[in-house]
Amino acid sequence: MSHYIVEPVPGVSGAIRVPGDKSVSHRSLMLGSIADGVTEVSGFLESEDCLSTMKAMRALGVRIEQIGPQAVRVHGVGMRGLKPANHALDMGNSGTAMRLMTGLLSGQSFDSELIGDSSLMKRPMERAAKPLREMGAQIATLDGKPPVKITGGAKLKGIRYELPVASAQVKSAVLLAGLYANTPTTVIEPAITRDHTERMLLSFGCQVDAAHGEVSLTPPTQLKACTLEVPGDFSSAAFFMVAGSINPKKDAVLTITGVGINPTRTGLLDILALMGADLRVVNHRSAGAEPVADIEVRPAQLKGIHVPEHLVPLAIDEFPVLFVAASCAQGETIVTGAEELRVKESDRIAVMAEGLKAMGVTCEVLPDGIRIQGRPEAKVFSGGTVDSHGDHRIAMSFSVASLRAAAAIKILDVANVATSFPDFPGTAGSAGLNVTVHD
Numbered sequence: 072m073s074h075y076i077v078e079p080v081p082g083v084s085g086a087i088r089v090p091g092d093k094s095v096s097h098r099s100l101m102l103g104s105i106a107d108g109v110t111e112v113s114g115f116l117e118s119e120d121c122l123s124t125m126k127a128m129r130a131l132g133v134r135i136e137q138i139g140p141q142a143v144r145v146h147g148v149g150m151r152g153l154k155p156a157n158h159a160l161d162m163g164n165s166g167t168a169m170r171l172m173t174g175l176l177s178g179q180s181f182d183s184e185l186i187g188d189s190s191l192m193k194r195p196m197e198r199a200a201k202p203l204r205e206m207g208a209q210i211a212t213l214d215g216k217p218p219v220k221i222t223g224g225a226k227l228k229g230i231r232y233e234l235p236v237a238s239a240q241v242k243s244a245v246l247l248a249g250l251y252a253n254t255p256t257t258v259i260e261p262a263i264t265r266d267h268t269e270r271m272l273l274s275f276g277c278q279v280d281a282a283h284g285e286v287s288l289t290p291p292t293q294l295k296a297c298t299l300e301v302p303g304d305f306s307s308a309a310f311f312m313v314a315g316s317i318n319p320k321k322d323a324v325l326t327i328t329g330v331g332i333n334p335t336r337t338g339l340l341d342i343l344a345l346m347g348a349d350l351r352v353v354n355h356r357s358a359g360a361e362p363v364a365d366i367e368v369r370p371a372q373l374k375g376i377h378v379p380e381h382l383v384p385l386a387i388d389e390f391p392v393l394f395v396a397a398s399c400a401q402g403e404t405i406v407t408g409a410e411e412l413r414v415k416e417s418d419r420i421a422v423m424a425e426g427l428k429a430m431g432v433t434c435e436v437l438p439d440g441i442r443i444q445g446r447p448e449a450k451v452f453s454g455g456t457v458d459s460h461g462d463h464r465i466a467m468s469f470s471v472a473s474l475r476a477a478a479a480i481k482i483l484d485v486a487n488v489a490t491s492f493p494d495f496p497g498t499a500g501s502a503g504l505n506v507t508v509h510d
Contacts, residue, residue, distance in 0.1 A: 073510045075466065075482040075496070077473040079454075082320020082370075083503040088328045089308045091116035091141060091301035093491050094239075094267045095331070095361065097168055099299050100124050101175055101247070102275050103145030104133040105153065108296030110145040114358070115301055117141060120490040123163035127172065130156040147296050150250065155181035159218065162187045164463075164490045167240055170199040171268075173219050174244030177208035178251025181223040190461055190487075192217045199244040202232045206248055206256070229254035229290070236411065237384040239264035239335075242286065246272065246279075249288045257287040262384045265335040270360040274299065300358040302331030306464075307492050308366060309339050309389040311502060314471045315368025316348045317399045319449065325502060327366045331358065338385025340366075342393060346373040346400060375402035375445045383408045391468040394423045398432045398452070399475050400445035407440040422465050426457035430472070430480070454478025463488045467495055470506050 096116040101124065103110030115121070117137075125135055125143070132154030134146040162169040162185055169185050173196070176183040186192065197215040204210060206229070209222035229252040232245055242258045246268055249256030261284075269279045269286055275294040280287045308330045315325035332340075332352060343350055349369040356363050373396055383406070386393065390412055397404035412419040424436045430452040433444040445451075454476045459466035466485040473480050485508070488495050496506040 072484055073486050073508055075470060075485050076507050076509060077470045077480045077482065078505040079473055079476050079479065080503055080505050082318045082323050083314050083325050083474065084320060084323040085502060086326040086328055087311060087498055087502050089303045089311070089330065089498065090118065090492055092304040092331050093118060093120060093306070094167065094265060095271070095301045096121045097124050097165070097171065098267055098271050099301065100128050100135065100145060101171060102271055102294060103147055103296065104128045104131070105150045105175070106147035106275055106294035106296045107149050108147055110147060110296040110299065112143045112145065112299045112301060113141065115141045115143045116304065118489060118491050118493055119163055120165040120168060123161060123165055124168045127160040127162065127168070130158065130160060147294070150293060153179055156183065159184040159186045162191060164188050164191055164487055166191060166194050169217065169219065170196065170240040170244045171247060173199050173210065173221065174203060174247035176221045177203050177206070177210065177225065177248040178227050179223050183221045183223070185219040186217055198236070198238065199241050202230065202241065202245050203248050205230050205232065206245070206252060208248060227252040229256040231257045231259070233259040234261060237262040237264050238411070239268070243268040246286065246288050250290060252290050255287055255289045257285055260284050260286070262381060263335055264384050265333065267333065274360050302358040302361050302363045303327070303329040304491070305331050305333070305336045306388045310392050310467050310471050312339065312343065312350060312366060312368055313392045313396045314474060314502065314504070316343060316350070316371055316373060316396060317475055318370040319474060321370055323370060325368045327368070329363055330366050332362050332364050335385060338382040339389040339393060341382055342378055342386055343396065345376050346396065347371050348373060372447060373400035373445070375400045375404040377405040380408035387411055388464065391419055391423050391464045392471055394427065394441065394443060395468050395472045397443040397445055398427060398472070399447065401447040402445055404443045404445060405440065407437060410439040419462065419465065422460050422462060423468070426465070426469055429457055430455055430476070450475060450477040452476040452480070454480050456481040456483065458483045459485055461487050463491050467492065470499060470504060473504065
């Protein structure tokens with residue numbers, strides 16, 4: 072089992088670029104595959120998660136070429152052109168890919184089965200399966216978990232579905248199934264979630280209307296191939312936003328270039344601003360349907376806050392590293408309304424609390440969140456060993472904690488970092504962190 076050794080360093084500075092957005096990369100392959108024509112994608116994230124989606128689409132009869140670094144060409148087969156795979160489709164560690172593919176495959180004429188690695192096979196799938204069954208899909212799970220078995224040939228009908236919990240993955244699964252429905256489909260959100268699916272459907276020529284917390288899709292007769300540019304992944308940039316904020320190197324500036332700043336993803340910017348962080352979003356531009364900018368980060372004395380619950384769905388993947396920031400803040404930070412964190416790659420609330428306590432941070436697990444007592448001192452973390460439980464975001468978060476650690480941090484079970492951030496140690500090193508990989 073591979074692990075990191077992360078040594079304390081004087082600080083971080085300079086300019087870095089993070090890999091392409093994972094959410095956008097997944098969707099570019101899925102929609103490009105069922106479009107008419109050739110879709111070219113630049114900035115594609117060549118991570119294990121996205122490569123699992125690529126392998127699955129190829130197994131369904133789609134020709135996908137890797138034509139250069141972070142560049143792919145998808146030869147679309149049209150909405151009815153996918154072919155049955157001759158084996159179960161392995162989605163690796165990606166819950167996003169499995170839930171979205173469940174929606175996409177619900178309207179096909181053939182049977183499909185979705186599996187994943189040991190972590191993914193324990194994750195809940197019924198929240199996506201339930202509304203798809205209401206549309207007429209025939210889906211079976213094993214006690215609510217994978218394998219997900221989809222019986223082909225179902226006639227799907229459009230529905231009006233109110234999400235019980237804000238979830239971009241469930242919303243996207245319903246919209247992808249809605250492509251094959253006989254009438255329009257509407258999803259009602261209790262809180263705004265990431266809208267990459269809606270934006271990309273528009274790029275492929277679909278009619279999508281979003282207003283007042285409702286998203287409606289009119290079933291198209293075809294999707295039209297297009298050219299897509301994938302922005303830098305905001306969730307990957309988040310580690311360096313926090314690193315720059317808790318930076319012991321005074322007057323240093325850390326710049327993350329080309330970051331996607333889709334407003335349904337940037338809750339962390341708002342939360343860090345409420346904590347007193349010095350973050351400046353500059354050089355605004357566009358990458359296709361997605362807004363992009365550079366983010367400059369300067370050290371600041373953060374203060375503890377009660378995170379507003381309306382920001383929680385807009386920062387759901389960034390909470391592990393936010394907990395590191397909260398540990399370095401003046402006063403108490405409370406997060407509530409974040410039960411979604413318990414069904415990610417790990418129970419991120421429990422696993423982060425375990426690691427923080429192991430390094431001397433006082434925190435209390437709440438039913439839907441956490442309470443952290445910050446310590447605004449030079450060495451907040453004692454160092455020592457933490458277990459990431461195979462969760463890539465936990466591993467990278469504790470790497471950032473090394474900036475305020477009294478001794479080296481050993482982080483166990485880090486192989487899954489490659490699912491979202493290939494060569495994280497190299498990028499971290501270019502900013503000034505000292506992360507080494509050991510087998």
